[in-house]
Amino acid sequence: MFSGSIPALVTPFDAQGDFVESAYRDLVEWQIAEGSSALVPCGTTGEAATLTKDEQFAIVRVCVDQARGRVPVIAGAGSNDTRVAVANLIAAKEAGADAALMVPPYYNRPSQEGIFQHFAALAPHAPLPIVLYNVPGRTVTDIQPATLARIVTAFPTVFVAVKDASGVLQRVSEHRALVGADFCQLSGNDDMALGYNATGGVGCISVSANVAPRLCADFQAACAAGDYAKARDLNDRLFALHVALFTDASPGPVKYAMTKVRPGFPDGLRLPMTWPSEASRAAVDAGLAQAGLV
Structure with missing residues (x-):
């Protein structure tokens, strides 16, 4: 259902920490013009954890309105409370999103059975297709391949893709063996996207694409065409940037990078996120230079 650079x-x-709608609309427009194949508002990089529910889905609505159906919008909508996650799915649908990105419950640390039951409880109420988002480095909850297969097999029309930020490359092959080669697998790690695609992935939900949308779109197109050279x-051109954007707490480094490639882009962060360190900014500068973006 989804592929390419997202x-x-x-x-x-x-x-002051207030949302700048005009800058967001400009960002959406630029991303579409540069070849991004879908958009994810209010995910981790979008600082969803610092947004109220009303703010979160108002921002999703702005993204949908600006995209005007030219690319799909996958709204960040996860929660560690199953009932809240159900409400978020409904809010994402009402905001006009085409799909929802849903993490497993964080902080609670449920068992694999708890993870399955969480998503099973969402399925009857899901008004949108769901992209599972496995990011154990943040959630301390890992959707094991057998659990992912159980979820997808039980509800194949609801759970249509995975954003895999586990950092375990063999998961691509494990998922293919368990749920089939046609299941949509998207990398959640820019620095692993080459190997991820080579083993069966079809795209990346990307941090780097914020600042290098054309290069990331061209990279994904080359993978899709089988042109791995x-x-x-x-x-190689992008790798230093991929790494640099995580040299301090994200999204601090990527917001700094945005001010370099889009002069005048608002540089505010909401606490507890802070501006990146001097060393991180230097790494970002070097990554942008290597990519030919500055």
Whole structure:
């Protein structure tokens, strides 16, 4: 259902921490013009954890309105409370999103059975297709391949894809063996996207695409065409940037990078997120230079 380069959009805030709608609309427009194949508002990179529910789905609505159906919108909508997650799915649908990105419950640390039951409880109420988002480094909850297969097999029309940020490359092959080669697998790690695609992935929900949308789209197109020589060249060009954007707490480094490639882009962050360190900014500068973006 989804493929290619899909930016996990940053949310522009001013110095007071207020949402800057005009900058967000400009960002959406730029992303579409540069070849991004879908958009993810209010994910981790969009600082969803610092947004109220009303703010979150108002921002999703702005993204949908600006995209005007030209690319799909996958709204971040997860929660560690199953009942809240159900309400978020409904809110995402009402905001006009095409799908929802849902993490397993974080902090609670449910068992694999608890993870399955969480998603099983969402399925009857899901007004949108769901992209499972496995990011154990943040949630401390890992959707094991057997559990993913159980979820997808039980509800195949609801759970249509996975964003896999587990960092375990063999998961692509394990998922293919368990749920079939046609199940949509998207990398959640820019620095692993080359290997991920080579083993069966079809795209990346990307942080780097915020600042390098054309290069990331070209990289994904080369992978899809089987032109791995070109894909490797583009990956080499982007790799230092991929790494640099995580040299301090995200999304601090990517917001700094945005001010370099989009002069005037609002540089506000909401606490507890802070501006990246001097060393991180230097790494970002070097990554942007290597990519030819500055």
